[in-house]
Amino acid sequence: MMKREKLRLLLVRPDLAGFVLKTIDPPLGILSLSAAVKKDFGDAVEVRLMDLRVRHQNEKSFSETIKAWRPDMIGFSALSAEADRTARLARVARDLHPRAKILVGGPYATSTPLECSEKTGADVVFVGEAERTLCDWLRCLGENGSATELPGLVLRDSDGRPFLTGPAELIEDLDALPIPDWGGIRIEDYHFGNSMNWFNAHKRYASIMTSRGCPYQCIYCHKIFGRKVRFRDLSLVMEEVRMLYEEYGIRELQIVDDIFNVDPERVIEFSRMIQDSGMRLLLSFPNGLRSDILTEEVVDALRSAGTYMMTFAIESASPRIQKMIKKNLDLKKAAEMIRYADRQGIITKAYAMIGFVTETEEEIHETIDFILNLPLLQVSFFMVVPQPNTALYDLTKEFDRDFDLTDVPQYYGNSSQYSEGADYDLPRIQRWAYLRFYFRSGRFFRLLLRVPRPMHFLRLFVVSGIEGLFRIR
Ligand code: B12
Numbered sequence: 001m002m003k004r005e006k007l008r009l010l011l012v013r014p015d016l017a018g019f020v021l022k023t024i025d026p027p028l029g030i031l032s033l034s035a036a037v038k039k040d041f042g043d044a045v046e047v048r049l050m051d052l053r054v055r056h057q058n059e060k061s062f063s064e065t066i067k068a069w070r071p072d073m074i075g076f077s078a079l080s081a082e083a084d085r086t087a088r089l090a091r092v093a094r095d096l097h098p099r100a101k102i103l104v105g106g107p108y109a110t111s112t113p114l115e116c117s118e119k120t121g122a123d124v125v126f127v128g129e130a131e132r133t134l135c136d137w138l139r140c141l142g143e144n145g146s147a148t149e150l151p152g153l154v155l156r157d158s159d160g161r162p163f164l165t166g167p168a169e170l171i172e173d174l175d176a177l178p179i180p181d182w183g184g185i186r187i188e189d190y191h192f193g194n195s196m197n198w199f200n201a202h203k204r205y206a207s208i209m210t211s212r213g214c215p216y217q218c219i220y221c222h223k224i225f226g227r228k229v230r231f232r233d234l235s236l237v238m239e240e241v242r243m244l245y246e247e248y249g250i251r252e253l254q255i256v257d258d259i260f261n262v263d264p265e266r267v268i269e270f271s272r273m274i275q276d277s278g279m280r281l282l283l284s285f286p287n288g289l290r291s292d293i294l295t296e297e298v299v300d301a302l303r304s305a306g307t308y309m310m311t312f313a314i315e316s317a318s319p320r321i322q323k324m325i326k327k328n329l330d331l332k333k334a335a336e337m338i339r340y341a342d343r344q345g346i347i348t349k350a351y352a353m354i355g356f357v358t359e360t361e362e363e364i365h366e367t368i369d370f371i372l373n374l375p376l377l378q379v380s381f382f383m384v385v386p387q388p389n390t391a392l393y394d395l396t397k398e399f400d401r402d403f404d405l406t407d408v409p410q411y412y413g414n415s416s417q418y419s420e421g422a423d424y425d426l427p428r429i430q431r432w433a434y435l436r437f438y439f440r441s442g443r444f445f446r447l448l449l450r451v452p453r454p455m456h457f458l459r460l461f462v463v464s465g466i467e468g469l470f471r472i473r
């Protein structure tokens, strides 16, 4: 590493190569890390953020930044679906600046730490929440100490072999963390793209997390934030909201907690605080609310606070599959609440998963029919990808010993689905399901009447439709 007074840390979110329509939301992970480093080290560490999903950033600007700025550390934040891309960018960084330390964190690093270390050649891999571990590691670096005592890292031994220092620890008190470093990005860069919520009532939106963790046990999930829900104090959440509103002109909050409505009283309290705040805000839930624990009272409270969009992760409408994947959703209650939310004028969206191991074509159609019979206005029929280090992966292996996805493929391409060996044509089923969903029973027109910015929605719909067709064999 270079010897200079201030250390330089470049935090990077990779792009998803090969997609015209890139989903782009503010990168909460690197924003939070940046805030934590600035809080602990002040001016002693300079932090820069690059989000390669942003329109004017790409591999070229990434390379140029490394050449011009010469960061001491280059840290990548990656999902498993971005493994290949991250490994490539890490190689580019290594070639351009061999003395910089390469760090990798995020869901990819957390779910398969050793593989991540091997594939990216990182000097350090951070497992799990890293606001604290990154600062501890930086302190060790400054003191020329050894980081082997720090839990939740993958380091390398003298022969270059990666080893895990110990299980990562969750941050018990989220209120001890500073507000994400919203000044580290240009928030405007996010206002013209395709966010997780396609409808975006306001261009000026921000994503926000009010809790971490989820007590449910879905077998396909990586449970990045553990099974215990840790809540942020609502008055501190409101401080962040106020700052976003006043300093950044934010008018829509997209809440992306793992399970925001796990505590109905807290949801009602939050809704009341938003209403009483005098801020004119809209709320949306692109990451989903658990529908079978929702009540009319909670929907009413959220509606009064400005909610115009709710997503519900149904995944499967087959009781056998629900049990197998341990989601155990009460489908009757879920349908009731989706109907109720729709009657209140809320745009409702569902997530569904098709092609689980042992799932029959009839069971897939059960899911599709369930979705088609609800007054939902948007749906994603995801093809199942069993991820390494999940119970679904092990179950899939039980039925198919040859199954191997350690080299995590793309999520959207058809090569990614497990059911390639099944006797049905999943891409065809998926295509028909979409066509039937949008173009029967006047749903598409109902949708256009309700979406806040119909032209924005239409643009996304057409581009993703064309993109989807090209990806289908
Ligand atoms: C918003 C979101 C999205 C957004 C933005 C994703 C992004 N890159 O940030 C969009 C819509 C694009 C998205 C898409 C998908 N998502 Co998503 N998404 C989320 C969600 C709900 C919130 C992410 C977030 O902001 N978290 C809050 C921040 C604070 O956490 P964090 O980013 O993990 O960062 C912390 C640590 O990981 C670590 N860290 C992170 N980066 C770095 C970097 C360094 C250098 C260090 C030291 C540490 C570090 O420290 C941070 C602070 O503690 C999470 C759920 C969750 N619990 O996180 C799922 C989640 C990330 N998504 C997931 C999945 C599966 C997907 C999809 C594949 C779904 C699909 N089939 O299409 C696609 C991916 C396709 C793609 N690449 O675009 C999984 C990822 C699992 C995995 N192993 O990769 C998650 C964890 C949901 C789950 N419970 O399984 N998603």
Ligand code: SF4
Pocket: 214, 215, 216, 217, 218, 221, 222, 223, 258, 259
């Ligand atoms: S409800 Fe969501 S976050 Fe919770 S275990 Fe299931 S998939 Fe994971």
